[in-house]
Amino acid sequence: MLTIIALSLLLDFLIYAFPESLARKALGLAFVLFFPGYVFITxxxxxxxxxxNLERLALSFGLSIAIVPLIGLALNYTPWGIRLIPILVSLTVFNVAFSLIAIYRRSKAFEPWIPWITIEDVKRELEWESSSKLDKALTAILIIAIITSIGTLAYVVTHPKPGEAFTEFYILGPEGMADNYPTDLFVGENGTVIIGIVNHEHRNVTYYVQIWLVNLTWDNATNTTIIHEMYPMPGWFNVTLPNVPVNIEGNWTPQFETNYTFSIDRPGRWQxxxxxxKDSPPELPAAPPDGNYAETDxxxxxxxxxxxxxxxxxxxVNVRP
Known part of the structure; x- marks a missing residue:
C-alpha cells in the first residue's frame, strides 16, 4: 500500500515536471486502470x-474501470469539471485514502493478504497439476490473451493518435475584442482590425494572407453570387509558425497577431x-488595367x-461619401 501511495505521488510529480515522458504515460496507465480497484479490494x-490472487487481480482491473468513471461523473457536477488537475487530485486522494484504510485493516487481520505471488502459487490456484491437457491449453491461451490485451492497451495509451489538425484564423476589433469592428466608415477613413493565426497542424506551416476589397450581390433568380468589383488591398503578408498543442486546461493564448489598418477610397457597401x-499562395492572373479582378479567374x-x-x-463595411 505504501508503494501505491508513493507511485501515485510520483505520477503527480511527473505530470508537473515531465508531462511528455514515457514514464508518466506508463505509470498513468496503472494509476487509472489498476490502482483504484486494487486499493479498494484490499x-x-x-x-x-x-x-x-487471481480474483484480486481481476477485480482490481474491473473495479478500476468502474470507479474512475464514477469519480469523473461526480466531478462533472462540481465547479472544477472533468479536467486533468481535478481528476488527478481526486484519484490521488482516493488511492491514498483507501491505501491507509487497507493498511489499518491489514494490521487487524488474522492472516493478512500480502501481494507476493510465486509461480507455484499461480499453478496451485489454477489447479495446474490436476488439469487436463485441454484445460492447460485453454488456460495458457487465456493468459496470453490477457497479456496481449494489456500490452495493446498500454501501446494505444502511450502512443496516442494525433488529434485533428486545424488552424485558428480570426479577426478582432481594435481593442482586441470580438466587437467594435470598423463596419461604418467615410471615404478615406482608416479602420483597424487585429488578424490572428494559431497553428495546430502538427507541423511548421507558412501561412499566406490575402486581403481583397469586394463588391458583390446575390442573384436570387439563378442562386449565384455575382462579383462586380474585386480589388487587392495593401498589406498582404506571410508568416511561418510552429505547431502549438491544443491546451484545454489553461487559458487560451494567442500565437500570432498583427494590426491591419485599411481605408476604402470609394463609397458603397463593400466586403x-x-x-x-497554407504553404503556398495560389497563382493570380495578370493585373487588369483598372485593377478590378472581377472579370478574371x-x-x-x-x-x-x-x-x-x-x-x-x-x-x-458601409463606406459613406
Whole structure:
C-alpha cells in the first residue's frame, strides 16, 4: 500500500515536471486502470482466505474501470469539471485514502493478504497439476490473451493518435475584442482590425494572407453570387509558425497577431475578405488595367471562400461619401 501511495505521488510529480515522458504515460496507465480497484479490494478484503490472487487481480482491473468513471461523473457536477488537475487530485486522494484504510485493516487481520505471488502459487490456484491437457491449453491461451490485451492497451495509451489538425484564423476589433469592428466608415477613413493565426497542424506551416476589397450581390433568380468589383488591398503578408498543442486546461493564448489598418477610397457597401493559404499562395492572373479582378479567374477565390473551401474571414463595411 505504501508503494501505491508513493507511485501515485510520483505520477503527480511527473505530470508537473515531465508531462511528455514515457514514464508518466506508463505509470498513468496503472494509476487509472489498476490502482483504484486494487486499493479498494484490499481495503474491503484484507484477509488472505477471502479472495485468491487471481480474483484480486481481476477485480482490481474491473473495479478500476468502474470507479474512475464514477469519480469523473461526480466531478462533472462540481465547479472544477472533468479536467486533468481535478481528476488527478481526486484519484490521488482516493488511492491514498483507501491505501491507509487497507493498511489499518491489514494490521487487524488474522492472516493478512500480502501481494507476493510465486509461480507455484499461480499453478496451485489454477489447479495446474490436476488439469487436463485441454484445460492447460485453454488456460495458457487465456493468459496470453490477457497479456496481449494489456500490452495493446498500454501501446494505444502511450502512443496516442494525433488529434485533428486545424488552424485558428480570426479577426478582432481594435481593442482586441470580438466587437467594435470598423463596419461604418467615410471615404478615406482608416479602420483597424487585429488578424490572428494559431497553428495546430502538427507541423511548421507558412501561412499566406490575402486581403481583397469586394463588391458583390446575390442573384436570387439563378442562386449565384455575382462579383462586380474585386480589388487587392495593401498589406498582404506571410508568416511561418510552429505547431502549438491544443491546451484545454489553461487559458487560451494567442500565437500570432498583427494590426491591419485599411481605408476604402470609394463609397458603397463593400466586403473586406481575408483569405488564408497554407504553404503556398495560389497563382493570380495578370493585373487588369483598372485593377478590378472581377472579370478574371481570381474571382473564384471569393466563390470558394463563400462555399467554405478556402479558410477565410469577411468584414462588411458601409463606406459613406
Amino acid at each position: 481495503a474491503l478484503f484484507p484477509e488472505r482466505k477471502e479472495l485468491d 473586406v475578405w481575408f483569405l488564408l493559404f 481570381a474571382k473564384n477565390l471569393i466563390i470558394e471562400a463563400i462555399n467554405g473551401t478556402i479558410q477565410s474571414l469577411k468584414l462588411n
